[in-house]
Amino acid sequence: MRDVNPRDQIKLSAEEMREMGYRIIDMLVDYNGAQAQFPVTRALDHVTFDEILSEPLPERGSSWEDVLEQFERQVLSTIDHLDHPRFFAYIPSSSNFVGAMADTLASGYNIFNALYPLGTGAAQVERLTIGWLLQLVGMPAGAGGLFVSGGSVANLSGLAVAREVLLKGDMRDAVIYCSDQAHFVISRGLRILGFAPEQLREIHADKDFRLPVADLEAAIAEDRAAGKRPFCIAATAGTTNTGAVDPLNALADLCERESLWLHVDGAYGTSACLTEHRKMELAGIDRAHTLTWDAHKWMFQPVECSALLVRDRHWLGETFKDSAHFLSDAEDHSKQEVGEEMNYMYQGIQLTRYFRALKFWMSLKVFGLRAMRQAVERGFKLAELAESLLRDAGQWEIVTSAQMAIVTFRYKPSNSDDLLADAVTDALPGAMAANSFAFASSTMLLGRPVMRLVTNNPRTTPSDLRQTVTLMGRLAADLERRQNASSPAR
Structure with missing residues (x-):
């Protein structure tokens, strides 16, 4: 041969x-x-764009030097x-740079971080780094989370958890509340989850561009009187427009009184909890049921690197776990190794998962x-x-x-x-x-x-x-x- x-x-x-x-x-x-x-x-170069789009499907390969030169000329320059x-x-x-090299390692070794037996060390690193984030936020023992691509998927996943845990899948007449300064990923995520547009009620922000608690309380009372089911407040910690932080403690108190879910989109602002006196602006963030945090924003990681944190780690499995006979041995293996299931494919949307935790772990350890x-x-x-x-x-x-x-x-x-x-x-x-x-x-x-x-x-x-x-x-x-x-x- x-x-x-x-x-x-x-x-x-x-x-x-x-x-x-x-x-x-x-x-x-x-x-x-x-x-x-x-x-x-x-500057927009339409000649270059047209050149890219007109390239035929390559039947035969080229030298890596030629392809890299083309990348510099047609992509990097634009x-x-x-x-x-x-x-x-x-x-x-x-x-x-450390995060970029970590991505190179994760891709170069093609690390698969969904099934515990196929990536035991990767799963442990993700569990550890999520634990560090939970510690920084101040969430209680028993909390959990996972890394996802960005704020869009993190918020979608957090709202999916709220829907499953609180509504048990019954979305009829359910109402979600946010301010008119909330990111559009909230409304888009709810639409993907099957909520009708009228089930999201946007409250006009106050003079500081924050969610006004009194107006929110009035809206909740009005909806209850109309036979609707208020179930979730989607607050923001660091709005994209102005950096405003909704009054998280007051909102958490309201959620406790009204038996509502507190979801916090902290994709940008949660990083303020790293600093001693700035984290006071996030008072109450530790009381969220679900919280998003983009490490590729203010934790200086390469895209994509975001986290969803949940107050009870079992909520993730309750929301996302499914079963397949061809995966049963992986479930048994993780239970034997760590005493509970640690297959990340059952804790989020993705089965095939990239090892996003590596860049955060390496960056934090180096710097x-x-x-x-x-x-x-x-x-x-x-x-x-x-x-x-x-x-x-x-x-x-x-x-x-x-x-x-x-x-x-x-x-x-x-x-x-x-x-x-x-x-x-x-x-x-x-x-x-x-x-x-x-x-x-x-x-x-x-x-x-x-x-x-x-x-x-x-x-x-x-x-x-x-x-x-x-x-x-x-x-x-x-x-x-x-x-x-x-x-x-x-």
């Missing part, structure tokens, strides 16, 4: 693997060492850098909790500095002060024209994207466009902020001049 070509076995030679691996590592090290020198945003120290838009994901804590605290202080710089510049109106490393503001034109302020504020993200030195995004608050600066990247410097505020002032003034020139009657 003739020797088989390694390519026919979907393999590279040892020499090729080393050369390709070293080349990629060099690329990543060079990038990490010079992030601040890269443009934050990239992305915005969410981990750039001057990327302040949306919720930045700063990542870290330590102290460094993570200082990095989170730095994000708070940078937002406070940004607010101060914006106030001192005299061109901006602060809409919401710095909270959870987010500050919102709008342009203040010389003639105090609100329509002009709206037009300039609305156009500013596009002007920043075209400039590419720094980028911030906008949102709508109280019906008006506002800008947001999110400062959760630990590699952002005060100089980055000063230069960004100066740039925004220059771009906004230019936009105002253009608006005035195009609207002489103004």
Whole structure:
């Protein structure tokens, strides 16, 4: 029998693997060492996009060098850098090199973390790291959780647990409550779970953009009187718009009085619990029945890395476990080894599961909790500095002060024209994207466009902020001049 070509076995030679691996590592090290020198945003290149889309299905393979060059030219050159120290838009994901290497290990060894017998060490690492998160939040003994892809799946899964445990699958006339500042993943998750749109009741946020307890109580009483079944409050710890934290203790008290489920979307803000004095803003988060936490947001992990934490770990199996004869030996094995079932395929949506816990475990062990804590605290202080710089510049109106490393503001034109302020504020993200030195995004608050600066990247410097505020002032003034020139009657 003739020797088989390694390519026919979907393999590279040892020499090729080393050369390709070293080349990629060099690329990543060079990038990490010079992030601040890269443009934050990239112009849309439709020629490149058309080139990508017109490529035929490759019948024969190419050299890895050619494919990597194509990746650099067609993919890498077209992305915005969410981990750039001057990327302040949306919720930045700063990542870290150790986490990236952990992903390489998890993929390279193709670690399967769903069946305990097939990945015993991986399951134990996930159990350990989830335990660390539970400890940081302050959840009681008996709590549990698992890693998932992101806040979308974490919130969907948490709401599925609430539906199963409290409603036992009977969703008729059930009502869920959240503020109008809640992330759309709540409404989308409920829709996927089979709830009708009218079963989600959005309560208008208070002046601080938080869920108002008195209005919520009135809505619950009204719904009960109408024969409906209030069953869940979906609170937020760190809204995307402003960083606002709903009054978690008061909401937990209300849930206890009304026998409701408290789900907390803490995808962004839960990381504040790392710091001693900032975690007071999260008072009551430990009382949640289900809680989401995105490590790829403010715990500096590469995407995807999110966690769902539950007050009683048995709720996960109650919600997601199913049975199959071909998996019964795996169930028996885990019970013999650890005294209970530890098959993560029965604790969430996925059967085939990536080893997401590895990056968090390795990052935390290499850098330590102290460094993570200082990095989170730095994000708070940078937002406070940004607010101060914006106030001192005299061109901006602060809409919401710095909270959870987010500050919102709008342009203040010389003639105090609100329509002009709206037009300039609305156009500013596009002007920043075209400039590419720094980028911030906008949102709508109280019906008006506002800008947001999110400062959760630990590699952002005060100089980055000063230069960004100066740039925004220059771009906004230019936009105002253009608006005035195009609207002489103004």
